Amino acid sequence: MTTVHAVETFDSLNPATDEVIGTYPVHSADEVQAAVDRARAAARWWESLGFAGRAERLARWRGSLARRLPELCELVSRETGKPAGDAQLEIVLAIEHLAWAGKQARKVLGTQRRAPGLLLSNQAATVEYQPLGVIGVIGPWNYPVYTPLGSIAYALAAGNAVVFKPSEYTPGVGTWLVDTFAEAVPEYPVLQLVTGFGATGAALARSGVDKIAFTGSTATGKKVMAAAAETLTPVVIEAGGKDPLLVDADADLDAAADATVWGAFSNAGQTCAGVERVYVHQGVYDAFVAKVVERAKKVSAGADYGPMTMPTQLEVVRTHILDALARGGRALVGGKDAVGDRYVQPTVLVDVPEDSAAVREETFGPTVTIAKVADMDEAIEKANDSVYGLGSTVFAKRRGLELARRLRTGQTAINAPLSFAGIASLPFGGRGDSGFGRIHGPEGLREFARPKAIARQRFTVPLRLTTFPRSPRTDALVGKLIATLHGRR
Known part of the structure; x- marks a missing residue:
């Protein structure tokens, strides 16, 4: 990693103890621009390696992450407060995505033949995907390895250099990732780090990078888009969510209850695609709620999940709970006293x-609302009545696929929680206030590449259409040919 000198610094704190984990520079706009300028030369070298050369170096990095897994787990736990097992889960999934991107890049982005059509049958038509150049990645704190690597790994595999700005709550994790990459790829600064607050992220958005990949709140995503618009820099936005879970009358209630509790409370509910709303068929509502309550009472903040990483989120969670109770809602687990100084107890x-x-806005804490519906049509209507559209879950034996297709979200899991996030070949992204664009899968690789179309004439033909000396006879022949091919219906 290239060392830059900044006067202003900030501390990274353990949210469970306020222990200072490390001190990091607040990079200025000039320093961000210098990193982007360095990345330009690095990008040219990285592209020149080709798919095989990049895959080999990404495999080196992947091997380092796997061998040093306990070290990274400990750092993630210290900066976010999440249990080591949860930290390991996100890192393992990130490594799987890194492996998939490196291995599949040639197949997805390499030269592909296209049919030229009858009129231009003398042409050879191909499409290839070329790297954009330099990608700016602005990452979140809730999954500081898995989420940014969902952009970084795919951008690197596509042939781009990356300048990475991690959250100010997890700069140590970002530093660790960039340093280990530099050990695997020491030749050029293909992956660089800039640290700081919102101004540093805004500087990256304005720096003239070829694309910005942002993950965070909807409000901040809009600010990033506004900054990027000044230089017509395209963006991929993965923003907030208010994800629903549907339970049909024939669902496996034990599995659905377990998925609800884990999806709502794991990582202290600080999951953009976590479960925040549940709609249950009236025929199984009482039984389902009883199973959720039974499981939720066994989950404890501080033991099963960590503190709220961002202290200001405590007040948001408290406000949502109190508003729900004031509006006639009931807390079957947790409630008005669930929010402490650092931790929030599970609330149903x-x-x-x-x-x-509590139903309309993203809570981003360990709470969940459960509502009874007359049928799945009502469930779909209420689930889709949201400005968000990130993830969703369906528990049903007979109608699972039908219901999944009707949900207005970027991805849906059937009879399992969040399974789409672990499948590297599936695209991930939202609609509405949850953002746009896709990471992961072939779509994620293409998100960081530009399609290049090439038409090569293989031989000349008598019917020359693109020339001024074209004869009336040629026009007449073409007209008859088109009428024969397309005019019969």
Whole structure:
């Protein structure tokens, strides 16, 4: 990693103890621009390696991450407060995505033949995907390895250099990732780090990179887009969510209850695609709620998940709970006293009005609302009545696929929680206030590449269409040919 000198610094704290984990520079706009300028030369070298050369170096990095897994797990746990097992889960998934991107890049982005059509049958038509150049990645704190690598790994595999700005809450994890990459790829600064607050991220968005990949809140995503618009820099935005889970009358209630509790409370509910709303068929509502309550009472903040990483989120969670209770909702687990100084205990809310903050706005804490519906049509209607559209889950034996297709979200899991996030070949992204663009899968590789179309004439033909000396006879022949081919219906 290239060392830059900044006067202003900030501390990274363990949210469970306020222990200072490390001190990092606040990089200025000039320093961000210098990193981007260095990345330009690095990008040319990285592209020149070709798919095989890049795959080999990404494999080196992947091997380092796997061998030093306990070290990275400890750092993630210290900076986010999450248990070591949860830290390991996100890192393992990130390594799987890195492996897939490196191995599949040639197949997805390499030269592909296209049919030229009858009129231009003398042409050879191909499409290839070329790297954009330099990608700016602005990462979140809730999954500081898995989420940014969902952009970084695919951008690197596509042939781009990357300038990475991690969250100010997890700069140590970002530093570790960039340093280990530099050990695997020491020749050029293909992956660089800039640290700081919102101004540093804004500087990266304005720096003239070829694309910005942002993960964070919807409000911040809009600011990133506004900054990027000044230089017409395209963006891929993975923003917030208010993800629903549907339970049909024939669902496996034990599995659905377990998925609800894990999806709502794991990582202290600080998951953009976590479960925040549940809609249950009236025929199984009481039984399902009883199973959720039974499981939720066995989950404890501080033991099963960590503190709220961002202290200001505590007030958001408290406000949503109190508003739900004031509007007639009931807390079957947790409630008004669930929010402490650092931790929030699991909270299960029922009878909450659909227009309350706890249903309409992203809570991003360990709470969940459960509502009874007459049928799955009502469930779909209420689930889709949201400005967000990131992930969703369906538990049903007979109609699972049908219901999944009707949900207005970027991805849906059927009879398992968040399974789409672990499948590297599936694209991930949202719609509405959850953002746009896709990471992961072939779509994620193409997100960081530009299609290049090439038409090569293989031989000349008598019917020359693109020339001024074209004869009336040629026009007449072409007209008859088109009428024969397309005019019969």
